[in-house]
Amino acid sequence: MQNRPTVLIAGCGDVGTRLGVRLAADGWRVLGLRRDCSALPPSIEPVPGDLAEPACPSAWPAEAPDYLVFAAAANSHDEAGYRQIYVQGLANVLGWMHARGQRPRRLLFVSSSGVYGQSRGEWVDEASPTEPQGFSGKILLEAEQLALSSGLPASVVRLAGIYGPGRRWLLGQVRQGHRVPAEPVQYGNRIHAEDAAGLLAHLIEQDRRGTALQSCYLGVDDEPAALYEVVEWLRKRLNVTEETPAPVSRRAGSKRCSNARARALGWQPAYPSFREGYASLLEQS
Template sequence: MSTILIAGCGDVGSRLGLQLVAQGHRVFGLRRNVAALPAALLPVAGDLADAMPPAAWPREPIDQVVYATAATHHDEAGYRAAYVDGLRHLLAWLAACDQRPQRLLFVSSSGVYAQGDGAWVDETSPAEPERFSGRLLREAEDLALGSGLPATVVRLTGIYGPGREALLRQVREGSRVTREPPLYGNRIHVEDAAGLLALLLQRDREGVALEALYLGVDDDPAPLDEVVDWLRARLGITFWSDEAQLRRAGSKRCSNARARALGWTPRYPSYREGYAAILAG
């Protein structure tokens, strides 16, 4: 049994925590509002914006740490606070409490890639973001990888699942979508995102040498218009809005070959299985 801390334990972190508890591990969930944590997780009430460790900080040795926070405010200051400053505080808390985990997982985003025109992207592709959000995530990634702890960055693509249904809402509103050129998007079901993180932790415990970087994405990067057409057919939507327009930045296709080589298999290999499960739910 390992002791694992999930910092910024929101939706993905909570699902990960439940998977880890089911495997027999002891899991601490750190967030401001611990009332929102699943009952199976051990609560640590704390704010990553604080320089001092939380009063409820665990005193026992922590074997693995997952940093899975999300920005509360989606401006430059909010991203810096959540990803760069928050991670720096967490690393300081670990040092102050004389804790040295065997692995740090930092949950990042494929938004660090600026590639377009449907280009394929993998972990060796240049990550040269044009937006402040991507630049700050890259800064935080470098902070994790340079922390002195064995660290791995996991760049998740567009997370969807129960409670993450913005695209379904837009389709129901009849939002139009660009068809030419095709706008490729990348997705991962929230349970598969948690499952990938759980597998990385498992492989680390097994002594497998992890890479510094993994992409979390399903098997089927697909054009947005294809996804919209499929959802419209399933939902029986026949009208188009005169105003609402689906928009997205960039158009790239992310590869999950490295994660699959480690033994990861997504439960929802494409948007079809994932959205079918949501609609049936």
């Protein structure tokens, strides 16, 4: 197929692969950059490479991709690991493109709702203050600024807690009998992995149609929910009656993220709440 659009997904892991499969089915040429490309499906062309290494991968495309999606995940969950992948990794990719005179139509940088520090159940949107307490949120904010100041048209996509096939941590906690207290309320935000990929695909398609994208979007389902409510719903669905003394462990923070901006662009999650998403997961068990 001639003149088909091209996307390069740097850090082509779970969400990146789901995005690539969607776009390939729509006629795109999809290139996936990751250290081990053996798990990539046939519809994604492998670009073996390490984002942490300054040398450009030998399989880097000769022609500029129309879109660049940076969807990497840190190899180690410490400060050095985060900085190496999100800041230095993005800087490396941008440097490789600049050295070759490549300028994609838009860069999408996949970030996290962890850049917000709100912890009292506040509603949060793209205009809310970003004052993270931990190193991960601070480093992601630094990487966001690198993307937005890259000289390329860029949008940051802050995904909430991703769940889906292969991401069953909470199900495991509930099956072990862990619970959470009803008070104080701990709000959580989530997005199914397929919806995360769907949002990225929607943003790319809207950009191709000439829609003016904003610099930031929150990727989250329609219903922030109290963790207590989610756990109790899962206990009933799983018929769990035992209870362990230790509560479900989770990162600190309690906020409610709004997806109004993404929905105003025409995006709708296929799994609007945890109920639909986890029901689908349980059906696959």
